[in-house]
Amino acid sequence: xxxxxxxxxxxxxxxxxxxxxxxxxxxxxxxxxxxxxxxxxxxxxxxxxxxxxxxxxxxxxxxxxxxxxxxxxxxxxxxxxxxxxxxxxxxxxxxxxxxxxxxxxxxxxxxxxxxxxxxxxxxxxxxxxxxxxxxxxxxxxxxxxxxxxxxxxxxxxxxxxxxxxxxxxxxxxxxxxxxxxxxxxxxxxxxxxxxxxxxxxxxxxxxxxxxxxxxxxxxxxxxxxxxxxxxxxxxxxxxxxxxxxxxxxxxxxxxxxxxxxxxxxxxxxxxxxxxxxxxxxxxxxxxxxxxxxxxxxxxxxxxxxxxxxxxxxxxxxxxxxxxxxxxxxxxxxxxxxxxxxxxxxxxxxxxxxxxxxxxxxxxxxxxxxxxxxxxxxxxxxxxxxxxxxxxxxxxxxxxxxxxxxxxxxxxxxxxxxxxxxxxxxxxxxxxxxxxxxxxxxxxxxxxxxxxxxxxxxxxxxxxxxxxxxxxxxxxxxxxxxxxxxxxxxxxxxxxxxxxxxxxxxx
Ligand SMILES: Cc1cc2nc3c(=O)[nH]c(=O)nc-3n(C[C@H](O)[C@H](O)[C@H](O)COP(=O)(O)OP(=O)(O)OC[C@H]3O[C@@H](n4cnc5c(N)ncnc54)[C@H](O)[C@@H]3O)c2cc1C
Numbered sequence: 001x002x003x004x005x006x007x008x009x010x011x012x013x014x015x016x017x018x019x020x021x022x023x024x025x026x027x028x029x030x031x032x033x034x035x036x037x038x039x040x041x042x043x044x045x046x047x048x049x050x051x052x053x054x055x056x057x058x059x060x061x062x063x064x065x066x067x068x069x070x071x072x073x074x075x076x077x078x079x080x081x082x083x084x085x086x087x088x089x090x091x092x093x094x095x096x097x098x099x100x101x102x103x104x105x106x107x108x109x110x111x112x113x114x115x116x117x118x119x120x121x122x123x124x125x126x127x128x129x130x131x132x133x134x135x136x137x138x139x140x141x142x143x144x145x146x147x148x149x150x151x152x153x154x155x156x157x158x159x160x161x162x163x164x165x166x167x168x169x170x171x172x173x174x175x176x177x178x179x180x181x182x183x184x185x186x187x188x189x190x191x192x193x194x195x196x197x198x199x200x201x202x203x204x205x206x207x208x209x210x211x212x213x214x215x216x217x218x219x220x221x222x223x224x225x226x227x228x229x230x231x232x233x234x235x236x237x238x239x240x241x242x243x244x245x246x247x248x249x250x251x252x253x254x255x256x257x258x259x260x261x262x263x264x265x266x267x268x269x270x271x272x273x274x275x276x277x278x279x280x281x282x283x284x285x286x287x288x289x290x291x292x293x294x295x296x297x298x299x300x301x302x303x304x305x306x307x308x309x310x311x312x313x314x315x316x317x318x319x320x321x322x323x324x325x326x327x328x329x330x331x332x333x334x335x336x337x338x339x340x341x342x343x344x345x346x347x348x349x350x351x352x353x354x355x356x357x358x359x360x361x362x363x364x365x366x367x368x369x370x371x372x373x374x375x376x377x378x379x380x381x382x383x384x385x386x387x388x389x390x391x392x393x394x395x396x397x398x399x400x401x402x403x404x405x406x407x408x409x410x411x412x413x414x415x416x417x418x419x420x421x422x423x424x425x426x427x428x429x430x431x432x433x434x435x436x437x438x439x440x441x442x443x444x445x446x447x448x449x450x451x452x453x454x455x456x457x458x459x460x461x462x463x464x465x466x467x468x469x470x471x472x473x474x475x476x477x478x479x480x481x482x483x484x485x486x487x488x489x490x491x492x493x494x495x496x497x498x499x500x501x502x503x504x505x506x
Contacts, residue, residue: 331358
């Protein structure tokens, strides 16, 4: 058995990647301190609380419950020790902008019948599609997601190649979905999950058809207290394992010193002297703004040439009364969404006919809004780097609220009692996010697996990275797993052998 022996480790950033890494490292015997820039932990999963309303500011879909089970079980615990889960039914509702709507429910037979209404044979095709997704998920999770393969040669391993046989990994999601469904609405239903990965049907590899297994088969859940409740669970676990957290501690520089690092902050304590450093802050920010040029792995051109996942235009709303037409999760999609994707990835501009997502947690949780009120937020994916001046925001806010009224039948405009906008420049400011991307580096083929930046810095021994820029990638479950990979890299490099504990029977 190998263990760390009290190494002092600073984790920069308290997002899910950082919180997860901190738990694994503390459990392995390190002294871990998390330094977070903002006033609260959770990173993109921050909470906004005002006038009796509480919003999850970022992630709101609790997907892949198996990943959280596995995470907590590594510490002999389970998610239920920290929060309970409600299985949502429907998982989500889609309003197409031609007046049509569809509910995706936990009942596969109902979904098949609904698909059949669009296209004869589509019910069977759905079953086959989901079967392939299930196999891709199971093989993908075991061999490519939970197993970190940092070098290209790790992929030329016969077991990897054998297991990859029979599942569609490359080729675009667009081509993959077209192989099963002709009806454009069915294609949209199978592809919308790509926005979770920050990609479009044309730039995301077919491997990610596994997301349909996630959303149709594994189900969509609401954790008690929202995703913020999950953050609290991770933080409590970390405290039980001995992790110390410092909020309001923005790191301003990482410097080398004999035998370790000097981490400078703008917080109450202005320096920390750890042996090792892990950064969960956005990779580009850490490399370009916290390290001196000679300690960076990548130059400015590298970061310039990446494909970034979308930013988002968010409206957090407290409204009077119920919003009956909406489900907990609702998507509103134009029948032709090419234009919207084009305005994210090809010619950046504010989409005039947006595809967007509405989240109404007060449907499931009566603690998130005062009595007689609803709490909801609207999320429109938009290109990073867009100008989001106050005038633009006001114009776009009106456009989106008009669109909701027209396409869902819910007119929010006269019922708003609380409103906050959050967009590109807020992402840049609050999270030090390059270009204001909401999610980091998109999962294009050239930015997947070994092509993502590594967990170990190649320029600075003792410096590690975790979170969505690294493998496996974007999304809360993936960042939780990235924490495990990063901690494993640290343990592999620094742990020493300790004898196995013996029992009196041995
Ligand atoms: C609007 C939105 C909706 C989303 N929806 C979902 C969803 O429904 N389901 C899902 O699974 N995923 C969703 N995601 C994605 C998911 O939230 C992220 O992929 C994940 O939370 C990122 O975690 P992370 O550890 O990489 O980093 P982050 O959460 O970004 O954490 C990094 C932390 O580092 C801190 N930091 C930055 N610079 C410094 C510094 N210099 N010093 C100290 N600290 C610093 C930041 O303040 C931040 O707290 C969503 C994201 C957004 C933005």
